[in-house]
Structures are given as structure tokens and as C-alpha cells.
Amino acid sequence: MASSVLCAGFNSLGWNLVAIADGQYEAPRTYTLEVVFPEAFTVAPVVHAALSGFDIDQRDSARVSTAVSAITPHGFSLAITTWMGTRVYGVEVSWLAIGH
Numbered sequence: 001m002a003s004s005v006l007c008a009g010f011n012s013l014g015w016n017l018v019a020i021a022d023g024q025y026e027a028p029r030t031y032t033l034e035v036v037f038p039e040a041f042t043v044a045p046v047v048h049a050a051l052s053g054f055d056i057d058q059r060d061s062a063r064v065s066t067a068v069s070a071i072t073p074h075g076f077s078l079a080i081t082t083w084m085g086t087r088v089y090g091v092e093v094s095w096l097a098i099g100h
Contacts, residue, residue: 002037002045002097005052006078009090017080017088028083036075037097044071045099049078053092060086066093073099 008031010018016029037045047068056062063086070077078095082088 001099002039004035004095006033006035006093006095007090008033008080008093009055009088017082017086020085020087025085026083028081030079030081033078033080034075035078035095037073041073041097041099043099044073045097047071047076047095047097049093049095051091052094054088055090057087057089062086064088064091066091068095 009015015031017031049066049068051064051066054062054064056064061084063082063084065081067079068076069079078093080091080093
């Protein structure tokens with residue numbers, strides 16, 4: 001088993017959830033992190049991730065989702081997405097991997 005809390009935001013390299021390109025107000029914007037397990041599993045584990053905190057502009061609705069993909073014995077990809085002009089300055093995501 002492995003778990004951690006990830007924090008990412010406007011200081012993170014490539015963070016694209018604050019700025020909104022002209023004409024792209026409604027379009028989804030996704031920031032992806034590659035997570036590496038502290039120790040490799042023997043097979044790909046089951047991974048659960050949940051949003052545990054966020055910093056969103058006070059003028060915006062809270063539109064944030066997280067998704068896990070590309071799970072391997074060594075790690076996974078975590079996507080953080082927003083849409084409809086929401087400006088996200090930072091997020092905190094807790095994750096848990098269960099396997100052997």
C-alpha cells in the first residue's frame with residue numbers, strides 16, 4: 001500500500017488552470033502530473049484519488065475534477081481539469097494505491 005497528498009498550483013511548471021485563452025472560455029483545461037510510487041508494486045495496483053483542497057478565484061464557480069489513468073506498477077498519471085472559465089490557483093489531491 002502507498003499513499004500521499006499532492007499539492008500543485010500556479011507555481012507548478014506548466015500550470016494552465018488560471019489563464020483562459022481568448023475564445024476558449026467554455027473549453028476544458030487539464031493539468032497532468034506523473035506520480036511515481038516510492039516502491040514499485042509487483043503488478044499495477046488499484047489507485048483512488050480524491051480532491052482534498054483547492055484555491056479558486058472568488059468570482060468563479062468551483063469546477064474541478066480529478067482522474068487517474070495509465071496505472072503501472074511504478075506509478076500513474078493524475079489529471080486535474082476545470083472548465084467554463086473557472087480559475088484554479090491550486091489544488092490538493094490525496095491518493096491511495098492498494099496492491100502487492
